[in-house]
Amino acid sequence: MTTLRCAVLDDYQGVARELADWGRLSGRVDVRFLDRHLTDHDALAAELADCEIVVVMRERTPFPAALLDRLPRLRLLITSGLRNASIDLAAAAAHGVTVCGTPSSSEPPAELTWALLLGLARGVVTENDSLREGGPWQSTLGADLHGSRLGLLGLGKIGTRVARVGAAFGMDVAAWSQNLTEERAAAAGVTLAASKEELLETSDFVSVHLVLGDRTRGLIGAGELRRMRRTAYLVNTSRAAIVDQDALVRALREGWIAGAGSDVFETEPLPLDHPLRTAPNFLGLPHLGYVTRRNYEGYFRGAVEDIEAYLSGAPVRTLG
Incomplete structure (x- = not known):
């Protein structure tokens, strides 16, 4: 079985790894965590070129059509929460990219x-x-x-x-x-x-x-x-x-x-x-509204669930 690659973006606090059991994906998905924010599309395209899966935090890193065009390997894009206006859902669908969300608390x-x-x-x-x-x-x-x-x-x-x-x-x-x-x-x-x-x-x-x-x-x-x-x-x-x-x-x-x-x-x-x-x-404040331990646990555990569901052929919490 081919191992897929996944990047978790904008992990500012360096906590994504510990707040979910990413080991459940071992042998199927190789996950890496990025704590630096990349705004330049060239840098983003280079960083994500080998990824079939990307996990984004809210709207920190937009995914417009111009960026999606440069990520031909991408197949699953996961956003925290169930709404993300910075993702071009129509362009994602046109590229065959499934977009999923995660639980989020108000x-x-x-x-x-x-x-x-x-x-x-x-x-x-x-x-x-x-x-x-x-x-x-x-x-x-x-x-x-x-x-x-x-x-x-x-x-x-x-x-x-x-x-x-x-x-x-x-x-x-x-x-x-x-x-x-x-x-x-x-x-x-x-x-x-x-x-x-x-x-x-x-x-x-x-x-x-x-x-x-x-x-x-x-x-x-x-x-x-x-x-x-x-x-x-x-x-x-x-x-x-x-x-x-x-x-x-x-x-x-x-x-x-x-x-x-x-x-x-x-x-x-x-x-x-x-x-x-x-x-x-x-x-x-630096956009802390949703930044709590329980909410982050929901985000990252939800991301693992989304990946498992996608791998099983039945993606959940799809957007668009």
Whole structure:
């Protein structure tokens, strides 16, 4: 039996090997793990030239048609989660490449949303840095959650979880999206905002939980940011392109809003000279929303299951 070759991409933390039993593939698949991020198509094509199987982490490494064209040996492409907008599914099908997903949980990104929101509201990073560096003892004035309004753009699985926590904090929770109905909002225990504009104008905290698409790309631009209260905070753990990045930098520098937190960026890793790195009152994280042990175990164990199913001739969790 010919041994197939598999590459696991973007294993930043070097944990993929230990979080799943890759030994189940021994003798059938030779697996290697890459902890460095490759953005150049020439480098990627060279690295993956001998691979029949590739495992990708979320949307870290896109697989457009131009890259798939250069990987004639590729037969199975596995993505963590059950959706990946950075894979050209039509091109994959045209090349005879099966695309599969893995289990994924909505709890971790909802939890991280609150890490950002609380970090902003109580100046956690500023106060911690001051304490460690011997600076002033108390320099910020926290924003209250209890009694304030939490506005959610999107009320899917993650948005609904965030809403429940907001209610537990005693917040008035409202939501808006283009397809959200009063019935769906009521079922989640939140108020349906009359419009996106009304949500932005009346909320003390705004959190983004929408899927990126033609209707949501650039949904929050300069006009929308100006509608927000100067004391309000914006948090985005969804997709960076939903919020105009240039407008966000300007809003922070000119004080249109009190602060912003983001776990997502249009270019990742974020370039060293990106203006958000030095924007005032900005709390940024390196796309950690889904990065938890349990979620990663689901990803990599799911990848092993996908490979075994493919080898048996009955692939599971296929996309496209």
